[in-house]
Amino acid sequence: MIPYGKQEIIQQDIDAVVDVLQSDFLTQGPQVPLFEKSIKDAVNADYVFAVNSATSALHIACLALGVGKGDVVWTTPITFVASANCALYCGADIDFVDIDSKTYNLSPELLEQKLIHAKQNSLPLPKVVIPVHLCGQPCEMEQIHRLSKEYGFSIIEDASHAIGGKYQSNPIGNCEYSDITVFSFHPVKIVTTAEGGAATTNSPEIASKLELLRSHGITRDVTLMKNESHGGWYYEQVDLGFNYRMTEMQAALGVSQMSRLHDFVAQRNNLATRYDELLKGFPLITPFQITDSYSGRHLYVIRLELSAISLSHKEVFDLLREKGIGVNLHYIPVHLQPYYKGLGFKEGQLPVAENYYKNAISIPLFHAMSEDQQNEVVKILTNILFEKE
Template sequence: MDKPIIPYGRQHIDQNDIDAVINTLTSDFLTQGPKVSEFEKKFAEYVGSKYAVAVSNATAGLHIAVMALGLKPGERVITTPITFAASANCVRYCDGEVWFADIDANTYTLSLESTKRLIESKPKGFFKGIIPVDFAGLPVDLEEFRNLANEHNLWIIEDACHAPGGYFTDTKGVKQMCGNGKYADIGIFSFHPVKHIACGEGGMVTTNNEALYNKLSKLRTHGITKDNMEENHGGWYYEMQELGYNYRLTDIQSALGITQLSKNDEGVLKRNEIANRYKEAFRDKIKYQSLPDQTYNAHHLFVIEVVDRKKLYDYLRTHNIFAQIHYIPVHTLPYYKEIGYGDANLRNSENYYSKCISLPMYPTLLEEEQTYVVDRILEFLEEHTK
């Protein structure tokens, strides 16, 4: 009998999701209709932000976020090298410069100390912003980053694509949900199928700033608006006030997003149960991402570090376990090496990449499947440590 295939991530679509999409398909709107605004409202309520703007994908969201914050050609933004390339590419789309600070060796998120050192090594005003990433679902302590940003007059975009439902607790004892806009100017989320909320594709941009919200809304829709127009010749009239993009989400995707969002708390709870079983099995045997006190990891990923990573990766595939690597450090990718980032001193990031492997992590992962994964890993380690 063939062994079942166990991927690192998998979407879960149930009958409620299917019914929501069918109902939208038989309605009057398929694209920019009432489901988009309903999804935006419910998502803003979920994360605790004032505003949310639905977009075609998180990369589009990052792009218009950088644009809305007014980044000009040649201006510099700091981010982490351990992320998907889009976290850095959004700066390049605006002809800005990306500078990488190192990660913390235990949380795998952008290091506050490394970021501070980088900022303080340059003249005042050298940098314009910071893009921290809630890597694998672990929230960055944005209160600390906000204090640093305020000191140097920087904006913050929180890349929360891995972390809907995650939170950290600030110094006042308040739970700060990822993307709520309390400490970051803008938050970004992804609805790619392997993420928590699957819309096929899609993303959401959150903020508490009304001016940024209005700017994001225009940039998402060709730079066109019917609000605050200089003239109005009739109900058909609109103005294109700046050069924007067609980064809109459809009603079909939004209907799916609404039902997916309603299950996210349950899904994140399940992800944490899976993570805790991994931790129990690997404690004192294998290194995994640390969890700061009073922080709730939304666990898009569960990452471990092993010395013989490539051998383990291949070994697991022979057993139909399709683990993945997240991520190749952005500064080592050919595009970034060609523009001078290849020699960056990012020791923690490169050490992490040499050992990291993401294990199966999704709410429908069966306990017996997880046990099978754990057994194969421990079996591999025993064979390779003799």
Template sequence: MASDFLPYGRQSLDEADIAAVVDVLRSDFLTQGPAIPRFEKAVADWCGARHGIALSNGTATLHCAAQAMGLGKGDWLWTSPITFVASSNAGRYCGAQVDFVDVDPATVCLCPDRLEAKLQQAEKQGRLPKIVVPVHFAGQSCDMPRIHALSQKYGFRILEDAAHALGGSYEGERIGNCRWSDAVSHSFHPVKIVTSAEGGMITTNDEELAWRIGALRTHGITRESSRMQGESDGPWYYQQIELGYNYRMTDLQAALGASQMEKLDRFAQRRQELAELYDRTLAGLPLRPLARDPRGISGWHLYMIRLDLEAIAPLTRRQVFESLRAQNIGVNVHYIPVHLQPDYRQFGFQKGDFPEAERYYEECITLPMFPAMTDLDVMRVKEALCQALHAAA
């Protein structure tokens, strides 16, 4: 890969992060030690939630939270078709059926109007969801007060997928504080707002839910005598009280994550500045960014553009994408609609089911966005875009 390659996302590490990991390497604990509760507290405190439960990755958080909420065979989980497949796969891991709600054409977050209409129809059919997973796409919150109001009317639980959104807020409330949901899932993959290399976390205000997720991440095992069947044999004793998983985070990862959390506000501010610079710099080109909901502040995990395909014809999105890649601009596409994946078509999903999601997919390109980017990097992306679009001029 060329040295001047500009990726769409990249971790931002400093000497403090490295020192935090080295400290763990020199300590008595590499796996389950004091860094994990420290990281859990840092995330929960920043969000304003009562509990944080660290897990091995974001997929594990969704799976364990859904199972802890009682999702199982015969139940339904609904989510957005514009997301990574983990959001819907969590339902399938629990043996549940999965369906989707089309996105808002402006923000590409799950559309509350379409959700309400689908709930009305599902109620008539006796197929209401047990869990709805709103995806805070690119870092911008869904309309959580509206979705919460619908949950009160129709009786479903809410698991927010905030893998893109740590550092953002909605109506003055930090994303992750669980005001409008049962739990919130976070991801710390290297391209996310902060990283623990791999890792995820659930924030929740529900003490029992927090305990159950904590048990599920460790094989369904408890050492608490009050949770056991019968008497404990002694201080060494444990019981597996349900089938769980090995979804634990390590102290190495948690130490990195806790160090990164000290820089979250700075990272979020720089991402906001880059987004605003992109907005100004790209104005006038045959494209548009995602619309902003004025009630919230995005975490800005990703910066997407939607090409005006009519204006650039006969040029195609693929040609623009490949031109940018040829110029060492590491663009990407987020995401292929989940319902169009071959493994989901077996359930009867087909093209045309969720037209707004499909329209977005046909037009979108993800541009580079990470805190270490400079203003000159944004200008470089703009110049590359102009060159890629030149054939349509």
């Protein structure tokens, strides 16, 4: 089976983790700060906080921006559920903005229409908007940022798919057009720490909150304490935080992986460009790329032209898997999940996202993928879509 995504672990990565296991620190040692510095250097953000998952990063990002009961957060329906769940964890409400039909990212035009409608009808405006850089392609952040200034919302970039990419020649994660950016280091992502995530920001106030929230709300910083220190052992809990810390083993793996980040992303782009050429003339739509960006190319999503083939979406998906191609679908629209339907969302509310779901398939793409594996994917697609078997 050729998987849709896969980590690459080399001896350098293994040695880095073994060194930690033989060291004095398995948690709260030197590797997490080293990993944070490697991210900081890569994305040009002022502050970086590594945590145990991107979901945790999204949660504390919302809290750091003051999201709570009575607030509403807006995001895209084509994302993993964590991009929406993070608002609910804070007691806030969630709503969705439909996607752009070409990029599959949150549509700035539809966002503006929704903001205008909300303001004209005295409906709640968002406290935070969470655009998601789907497949590694950045959203149109300059437009979203402009709207944030006009309508008074904060921005969390969900860049779980996008480390190593660029928007307008600047690294994704530098927070030029956002308050916080979140990355994921799950095994199928561009860089892995097994499980893990990070949040970046340029705001010292937000940074202070993120640092507290990831570790129980506890501080040893005397400038943040309410009382005079009792001695060298003294600490205070000054907020209600969580144990979202990253381990030293995860961080060591991340440091090793980050040394190859740009090679990973370059190879993903090479493979994606090769797919673009190999799939010309097929009854499908290959991924559109905006011109002023450099995608992390986490995923390669094709859209089947179902009117041009005799098979259904499900039949193509099942046949690919039967023939050893580990395709997947990113994503089921969040508002169609049973839990979210229970909150009042209904089919038909976000038609562009729902249409995307009807014909999208993620085919294999990972930086260690060989051309032979890629040729096999295309060969099987050829046989299925052109009914050569």
